[in-house]
Each structure stands twice: as C-alpha cells, then as structure tokens.
Amino acid sequence: MKSTIELRDVTKNFGQFTAVRDVDLFVDAGEVVCLLGPSGCGKTTTLRMIAGLETPSAGDILFGKSRVNNLTPEQRNVAMVFQFYALYPALSVEENLTFPLFAEHLSKSKRQARVADVAEILQLTDILNRKPSEIAEGEKQRVAVARAIIREPNCFLFDEPLSRLDVELRESMRGQIKEVLQGLSKPTVIVTHDQLEALTMADRITIMRDGLIEQIGTPHEVFTKPVNIFVASFIGTPQMNLLGVELIRCNGNDAEVVLDGNPLKFGVEAIASELSPGEITLGIRPRAFSLQSESGKDAISVTSEIIEPMGAETLVHARTISETEIRVVVPREKKVTSGETLHLRPDPGQTLVFNKHGKAAW
Ligand SMILES: Nc1ncnc2c1ncn2[C@@H]1O[C@H](COP(=O)(O)OP(=O)(O)OP(=O)(O)O)[C@@H](O)[C@H]1O
Ligand SMILES: [Mg+2]
Known part of the structure; x- marks a missing residue:
C-alpha cells in the first residue's frame, strides 16, 4: 500500500x-x-x-x-x-x-x-x-x-x-x-x-x-x-517591505497611490476589481527595486542610512522623506554611501498588493 x-x-x-x-x-x-x-x-x-x-x-x-x-x-x-x-x-x-x-x-x-x-x-x-x-x-x-x-x-x-x-x-x-x-x-x-x-x-x-x-x-x-x-x-530575507499607501485608482496592473503625501504611479501584481480606493499595503521585496538616476512618479525617493555589506550584494536601510523605512538590496558594485539619495523603482511583476484586511489581491 x-x-x-x-x-x-x-x-x-x-x-x-x-x-x-x-x-x-x-x-x-x-x-x-x-x-x-x-x-x-x-x-x-x-x-x-x-x-x-x-x-x-x-x-x-x-x-x-x-x-x-x-x-x-x-x-x-x-x-x-x-x-x-x-x-x-x-x-x-x-x-x-x-x-x-x-x-x-x-x-x-x-x-x-x-x-x-x-x-x-x-x-x-x-x-x-x-x-x-x-x-x-x-x-x-x-x-x-x-x-x-x-x-x-x-x-x-x-x-x-x-x-x-x-x-x-x-x-x-x-x-x-x-x-x-x-x-x-x-x-x-x-x-x-x-x-x-x-x-x-x-x-x-x-x-x-x-x-x-x-x-x-x-x-x-x-x-x-x-x-x-x-x-x-x-518568508524571504531580508524581510519584504510593507508600505502603507493610499490607493487612488487601479487600472489593470497600473496603480496610482500616495506614499507619504507623494503621488506615485507604477505597475502592480493585482486584480484591480478586488481593490477599492483607500488604505492598502504594498509588498515589495528588497531585491525587487531597480535604481533610477532621477526622481519621478514611478520611483520612491529615499535617503540611505545604514549600509550592510553581504558579500556580492549590499543591504541598504533607507528612509523616505517622512521616515518610512525601506530595505533595498543592491549589487556590491553600486557602492552606495550613507546619506545618499536613491530613487527606487519597484519591479511591477514583483509588487504585491494587500487589501486593508492584509489579504493579497490576486
Ligand atoms: N502539553 C501541553 N499542555 C499545554 N499547552 C501546551 C502543551 N504542549 C504545547 N502547548 C502549547 O501549545 C502551543 C503550541 O505548542 P507547540 O510546541 O506545538 O509549538 P511550536 O510551534 O512547536 O513552537 P516552537 O517553535 O517554540 O517549538 C504553545 O502555546 C504551547 O505552549
Ligand atoms: Mg516545537
């Protein structure tokens, strides 16, 4: 048997x-x-x-x-x-x-x-x-x-x-x-x-x-x-960033949100029909950002604080202008220094959305 x-x-x-x-x-x-x-x-x-x-x-x-x-x-x-x-x-x-x-x-x-x-x-x-x-x-x-x-x-x-x-x-x-x-x-x-x-x-x-x-x-x-x-x-280390934002609208996979008073617009992995405007949480893993050279509506601007070398990669602890903490992992070659301004663009395919009850909106 x-x-x-x-x-x-x-x-x-x-x-x-x-x-x-x-x-x-x-x-x-x-x-x-x-x-x-x-x-x-x-x-x-x-x-x-x-x-x-x-x-x-x-x-x-x-x-x-x-x-x-x-x-x-x-x-x-x-x-x-x-x-x-x-x-x-x-x-x-x-x-x-x-x-x-x-x-x-x-x-x-x-x-x-x-x-x-x-x-x-x-x-x-x-x-x-x-x-x-x-x-x-x-x-x-x-x-x-x-x-x-x-x-x-x-x-x-x-x-x-x-x-x-x-x-x-x-x-x-x-x-x-x-x-x-x-x-x-x-x-x-x-x-x-x-x-x-x-x-x-x-x-x-x-x-x-x-x-x-x-x-x-x-x-x-x-x-x-x-x-x-x-x-x-x-699940996942370093831990996923969980950002409380206000959802203005979600059109297909394009979301307009407000983070710390700043309007942002970027792609998310979500079913728009399950989302109504209001408080939501964005889940973005520290490896799911790309660094942009300039600020923009599709990027979150932060100031780096603590730099943790992890071998081939570096973990950067950063904060937005209103002190929301964001962890981001960058390749070692980036040589980020403390106090530097970074513009982080979330990867649309890896930006998760959780409704106000904390449930994923798939
Ligand atoms: N014999 C027992 N009598 C009363 N409570 C118990 C008994 N055995 C376990 N518990 C309680 O049941 C809950 C689950 O315990 P369990 O040992 O299954 O946890 P666990 O997930 O294995 O935790 P850990 O990672 O610390 O080993 C705990 O709150 C524990 O205090
Ligand atoms: Mg146990």
Whole structure:
C-alpha cells in the first residue's frame, strides 16, 4: 500500500487553549512537507499527533486509507528524529544502528546487511566502530537519521533536526537529508522555524500561525504568491517591505497611490476589481527595486542610512522623506554611501498588493 499521511480537520485543545485548529494536510509518498511558523504556533503539537504522542481532540489522522487515531506510536511505525537526538554513548555507531532492529527479530546476517546499506546511504561506513564521543556533530546527526530510517518506517517525522548544528554543517546536512529522503518513497514532515531550511528541503511548505494553517504551497508559491501579509513578511530575507499607501485608482496592473503625501504611479501584481480606493499595503521585496538616476512618479525617493555589506550584494536601510523605512538590496558594485539619495523603482511583476484586511489581491 502507498504510504501517505493525511490530517482531516484536526484540532488539539489543551484545556481551554487550542494549540492546533482545523488542520487539513496531505503528504504524499516521497514528498517532504515542512511545517514552518513562529514559536508556539503548533508545529510540534501537529507532529506529535501524527506520531501518536498526542491524541487529537477532533478530526482524523490517516496513514494511507487507515485511520490511525487510536494506534500507539509503535503501531504507527513512524521514525522520529528530534532536535536532541540521543545516541547510546557506550555503544559503537554500528551497535547504535543495530539496536532498533532487535524488535524485528531479523537474522544476524539480515541485520548486518541492513546496517551496511544504511551506513552506505549516510556515509557512515568508515566510522561504524567508533563511539558517539569519538565522532563529529554532523556525523552524530547522520547516525540519528540512519537509526530512524533503518526500521523502514511508514513515514519520517523530524522536529528541528538541524538546529543544534553550526551554519555550515546545517547547509550541507539539508542537502544530504533531502537526498536520502527522496530515495525512500515515504512521506516526510519536517518541523522548523528556519525558513531557509524549509525553502531548501521542502517540496511544499505549510505556514502556521496561532494553530491555524495560513498557506500551503511550494517554496516558489509561498515566496512569490503569499496569501497575506503574515506569510509575506515571514518568508524571504531580508524581510519584504510593507508600505502603507493610499490607493487612488487601479487600472489593470497600473496603480496610482500616495506614499507619504507623494503621488506615485507604477505597475502592480493585482486584480484591480478586488481593490477599492483607500488604505492598502504594498509588498515589495528588497531585491525587487531597480535604481533610477532621477526622481519621478514611478520611483520612491529615499535617503540611505545604514549600509550592510553581504558579500556580492549590499543591504541598504533607507528612509523616505517622512521616515518610512525601506530595505533595498543592491549589487556590491553600486557602492552606495550613507546619506545618499536613491530613487527606487519597484519591479511591477514583483509588487504585491494587500487589501486593508492584509489579504493579497490576486
Ligand atoms: N502539553 C501541553 N499542555 C499545554 N499547552 C501546551 C502543551 N504542549 C504545547 N502547548 C502549547 O501549545 C502551543 C503550541 O505548542 P507547540 O510546541 O506545538 O509549538 P511550536 O510551534 O512547536 O513552537 P516552537 O517553535 O517554540 O517549538 C504553545 O502555546 C504551547 O505552549
Ligand atoms: Mg516545537
């Protein structure tokens, strides 16, 4: 039977408090879905319900076509990797990997074959005889993943698996884990509050806030078509600029707005019919401006304040005449200095519009 995970209208209450509300989610075989969101939004609780460590207050959890609400974690046969993975310190890497197999009553030669396979996948073959104290952090993490996949579980559940690793190691582990998971044709759910982790590892990202799902989509969709201001500001670094403006009129994709008393006219990605004149928010990513040589109605004039070199690019913190802050990323060659006046023309294809309720106007 094909392995999938499905949540239907799942809610979790702790006393009066609702930690997860009406969550619908489908994770296909071989698919990696990340649960992303700020601290306390219900990511771990959702994962623990899938694992069988928490019981939903309402709704159904299905593996394939079977409802698993009443099954124990062992019966569900899930593999979970936590942030604080614990390896048995007295056992070698090989023994750590063999341990989960004892429950399966395999012959010794079968056990050895499985250990060898998994060690190969996660590049642990050369360190099988070492103790956890004798290997590096990244290797320990790989042992933890190996130990999770060795039982051939129905699905993989990771809770902030890489947060203990340093930045470089985290980057290489993301790719390695993703590659391993892709080869296994099981559904995977990864909890993280690191958006880079989500953007690089996930086939689809689920963005949560206060127990609710705000948006589910591919990394590209949530980045380019955020459904509301929360998602728009949560995804992408440096953070998207959100400019409160007054909409005068919107004709097709041409909008006339007033920002800080200045009339501006430029292209936007929006459905004009959904917009009525009044307060709206423009969402423009820091990389979605082009620098103009002169001021004009299609450009926002700002004064640069803080200049942050970021390698090939420079992040400039600037302000409009009435102190609205705007972040803009320019190529390093531009050599922007503090106090300089810049004229920023928003890229029409990347200028998002949110109505007064913060919802995207598509
Ligand atoms: N056993 C519990 N009893 C009462 N409240 C709980 C319990 N477990 C979690 N909560 C609450 O439910 C909410 C969601 O918690 P959860 O651990 O799912 O958040 P999270 O998204 O994983 O956050 P983080 O990123 O900090 O790990 C929080 O407000 C938390 O305090
Ligand atoms: Mg958590």
